[in-house]
Amino acid sequence: MxxxxxxxxxxxxxxxxxxxxxxxxxxxxxxxxxxxxxxxxxxxxxxxxxxxxxxxxxxxxxxxxxxxxxxxxxxxxxxxxxxxxxxxxxxxxxxxxxxxxxxxxxxxxxxxxxxxxxxxxxxxxxxxxxxxxxxxxxxxxxxxxxxxxxxxxxxxxxxxxxxxxxxxxxxxYEQMKAFVKSLEKEEEDYFEISLEKLEENNTRKCCVCHRVVDQFEDVLGFCASKDCHALYHVQCWAEEMTKDVVSEPLSHSVLPLTPVKGKCVKCQKVNWWWPMIKNSMRLHQHFTEIGRPCIEN
Known part of the structure; x- marks a missing residue:
């Protein structure tokens, strides 16, 4: 994926x-x-x-x-x-x-x-x-x-x-500059909080499939609520969001069906898909760049 x-x-x-x-x-x-x-x-x-x-x-x-x-x-x-x-x-x-x-x-x-x-x-x-x-x-x-x-x-x-x-x-001018900066801050906060949530998560299990996630291999999704520590495989969460939706597959999409929004399984708060997936892709890029740490014998 x-x-x-x-x-x-x-x-x-x-x-x-x-x-x-x-x-x-x-x-x-x-x-x-x-x-x-x-x-x-x-x-x-x-x-x-x-x-x-x-x-x-x-x-x-x-x-x-x-x-x-x-x-x-x-x-x-x-x-x-x-x-x-x-x-x-x-x-x-x-x-x-x-x-x-x-x-x-x-x-x-x-x-x-x-x-x-x-x-x-x-x-x-x-x-x-x-x-x-x-x-x-x-x-x-x-x-x-x-x-x-x-x-x-x-x-x-x-x-x-x-x-x-x-x-x-x-x-x-200043209004537009402030507007874009506010959006950048929202994304930066989401990214930093997601890293903190991952670090604090001892079990690191997907809230849908309950399998352990691997941040160096899997694309991970985090609930946007600051107080919720729910963790997902993005594909699992997408399937959960769209399980009751009937639609034609989007051929250009990474997923078989792209959601608009869906509730967090853990806190039940609504998460919007594209802010979440943008954050997930950034996290995936981050972990790809730093690479899996070597374990010395």
């Missing part, structure tokens, strides 16, 4: 820009670094940006919404492309499509199509998250003019900029 692992990016997102000068102008893009990308769009950095965001009278831009939690750069780029061309993408059934090539510029249509994509078969199982940084965009999300239901697997994070004067001066 470990030979086929493909390590996900630490962070890659799809974003929605809004012109501060012309509030009806928007731009969809993707990036591993929202802070740097926003500076490129606003001309703070000489290299990069997009031609459309360089047009006179549109700068500065604010990053108003971010979709994140993608398992790969490729999946993020596919989502970005589908959002750009929502009027013709295969990920939205023809009967459900909202807007046309000429009418898709409305922010209400953009948000409606975003919700449709979040629930699409290809993206709905990723457990994607949405962060909104502008109250006006959140209001549009809530008004939901086209009555599009949002999948319960989508987590919504709100982080409104209180001092709007900062936006007038050139975009919400």
């Amino acid at each position: 470990s030979q086929n692992l493909q390590y996900p990016p630490r962070f890659y997102c799809v974003y929605l820009l809004r012109s501060i000068a012309k509030k009806n102008s928007f731009y969809i893009g993707s990036t591993p670094d929202p802070y740097r990308r926003l500076r490129q769009h606003n001309g703070e950095l000489a290299v990069g940006g997009a031609d459309r965001t360089k047009k006179n009278g549109l700068r500065p831009w604010q990053m108003t919404l971010v979709v994140y939690g993608f398992p790969s750069k490729t999946s993020a780029l596919q989502f970005e492309y589908a959002w750009h061309y929502a009027y013709q993408t295969r990920h939205i059934p023809v009967k459900k499509r909202i807007g046309t090539r000429n009418s898709g510029s409305s922010v209400h249509i953009k948000i409606a199509n975003l919700k449709l994509l979040l629930s699409a078969h290809a993206f709905g199982r990723m457990g994607l998250r949405v962060a909104i940084f502008q109250k006006a965009i959140y209001d549009i999300w809530v008004v939901n003019r086209y009555n599009v239901a949002v999948s319960e697997s989508v987590l919504l994070k709100l982080d409104f900029e209180e001092n709007q004067q900062k936006l007038i001066e050139g975009g919400n």
Whole structure:
């Protein structure tokens, strides 16, 4: 199993820009670094940006919404492309499509199509998250003019900029920097706590199959709850999460069926799949790099 692992990016997102000068102008893009990308769009950095965001009278831009939690750069780029061309993408059934090539510029249509994509078969199982940084965009999300239901697997994070004067001066740079740093800290804490839990676990048995785990050979999963010391073989936990789910296998997946979320067998708290599997892959990489210690005779 470990030979086929493909390590996900630490962070890659799809974003929605809004012109501060012309509030009806928007731009969809993707990036591993929202802070740097926003500076490129606003001309703070000489290299990069997009031609459309360089047009006179549109700068500065604010990053108003971010979709994140993608398992790969490729999946993020596919989502970005589908959002750009929502009027013709295969990920939205023809009967459900909202807007046309000429009418898709409305922010209400953009948000409606975003919700449709979040629930699409290809993206709905990723457990994607949405962060909104502008109250006006959140209001549009809530008004939901086209009555599009949002999948319960989508987590919504709100982080409104209180001092709007900062936006007038050139975009919400510090807000985006703080946002990414907070996510990095979450991942780092999860990783460090998982190492501590493994060190403190005397039996080191999987909570599903009850066999002893080997951190140098197995891919291990840890409950995200700080107070729970449950330990799993990732494959065992995936099978436990999906034992009552009927779905088509994902041919590109490491597992026969990729869960969205599931309860910890020990504490019964819900764990989201992709944060857990990203942590598991990082742990696997860590133990692969340090190698099994030699035992002297």
